[in-house]
Amino acid sequence: MSAAQRTEISELGEFGLIRRLTERFKKKHGSTVLGVGDDAAVIRYEGERQVVVTTDLLLEGIHFDLMYVPLKHLGYKAVVVNLSDVYAMNATPRQITVSIGVSNRFSVEALEELYAGIYAACRKYDVDMVGGDTSSSVKGMVISVTAIGEADANRLVRRSGAAVNELICVTGDLGSAYLGLQLLEREKRIFLENPNVQPDLEGQAYVVGRQLKPEARRDVIEWLAQADILPTSMIDISDGLSSEVLHLCEASGTGCRLYEEKIPIAEEAYQLALKFHLDPITCALHGGEDYELLFTIRQQDYEKIKNHPDISVIGHMQDASLGCQLITKGNNVHTLTALGWNAFRKA
């Protein structure tokens, strides 16, 4: 694509635009009976499968900043954050719908970039795009994605199934996406003050990648099934570990005890936090958008899970009367609070 090329959306009209953006998306799943192009999509899951539905609304200026988020990454992320919610039910995403609202600031080529990212996510996670809505906006970009998946009724995992003494596990590492955001925001400020300064993201590829191109933990969901481990409760970490573990505790009617020293933080994130005069553990507890999975397992499953390189046991559930606690490295006891990422506080 030539950088100079700019096709106005108005040249194609609504239906021409939809055709241009969606024609490369072919339905791949037998469960997709009917995709884009009718009043509604039609899906058919075999036998006793349950249908899982989740949706997210992403607004420019609130959830993303196009000064540093490439449109292709944005499209990818918009899909992944929804798939992550489906996996967090221990379900398998199969279809998505994508609605966008865009002002005439965006060219057709820009939207093709966005859809290239959506397409890449569909390919990687093996989901069909089956519908959506395309509209103009007065100002800014709006993206609404709905993900639909299937699950066996007896393998569905809710937030509410945890019991006292069960182990609390988390995948990957935490806080990196938040630190990546801080870094991008810093570079934006520097750029706005002096547009000749090149961004300095040297040695920060990991945290920046965690912010711009998160992945959903399909791998862990598949491994758990193979290892014959059925989590008792599960949630994905979009708002920060502390907020999410409180959701599990509230839904399950338990308290929890987390150990600071067990919480996984990537070395790059740790060093960057210190550079920014931030407490790394605070970033891990309250920084959002890592899209890792937080889940509880029965104690007898510990032997199966303990050697998995990407799953950390960070604590256990306890009686609700004992509250939700963090035990620091210095053996102090803190009460966990939900300072997680909150779109309303940011506004």
Next chain:
Amino acid sequence: MSAAQRTEISELGEFGLIRRLTERFKKKHGSTVLGVGDDAAVIRYEGERQVVVTTDLLLEGIHFDLMYVPLKHLGYKAVVVNLSDVYAMNATPRQITVSIGVSNRFSVEALEELYAGIYAACRKYDVDMVGGDTSSSVKGMVISVTAIGEADANRLVRRSGAAVNELICVTGDLGSAYLGLQLLEREKRIFLENPNVQPDLEGQAYVVGRQLKPEARRDVIEWLAQADILPTSMIDISDGLSSEVLHLCEASGTGCRLYEEKIPIAEEAYQLALKFHLDPITCALHGGEDYELLFTIRQQDYEKIKNHPDISVIGHMQDASLGCQLITKGNNVHTLTALGWNAFRKA
């Protein structure tokens, strides 16, 4: 609710707001396994039922103007336009998700009005609200609704099933919603010029109601099932009759022949069009948002349908080589074009 009361969204926070807005919504369908409050909703349709999914994005300033659209009506309409798409598949809507993005211009009480309309639509059409997303916006209101329904595989009606000589039917009357919009826009202009002038909507309750509070044709879908009529193709009229009949023809590989004198126009709409120096038939052909159903039936079903008071046979399908035509009252032949409501042209 006191008009003076204004609770800021920030006082409740995201989760508090979601709780406040959704607590009155109770799940009523056996098919709703899990509603609001987990990572995703869970649905289970019995046996060989297929899942129908459709989604619409509504943006302030593009799809609605809060100067004359009451929030309660807006919530109602946001749901109904999606249900209309599900009915247009000859399916039954069962669940919806609702995502909203709102700036701090809106109070909690304003959002309660919006959700009162959403609730009213859920009750009237017997659907469960099972999830969504709530976020702040930089400016303006964004509403994204996804509707999920079920259908028997062998009763699903697509756009593509029409054949030559089949009869083209439309429910209700056309053009009223468009004329209601023109009236509201006129009153808005008058108000902006002189805020002391009271709106003059006298005698226009029907067209204003068609614009502000459309209904989906559940009644007709149920009647067709009882009358044992399976339409061969179907679409709902959101963009104007002409645009929609062209969709049916394109998908079915046919042409069509419509008769101007058969196109149903309400007397109030007809008179108002003349008052506005508009051609009533143009309003019916190209005015959108009536949310009536357009469908084709086999000739042998004519006897069953001819006495239905709210279904008009307006023409028939013909060979594609003959094109898509409108026969005027003066027996002239016009080629149908898609000048339908197009969000991109409006922007």
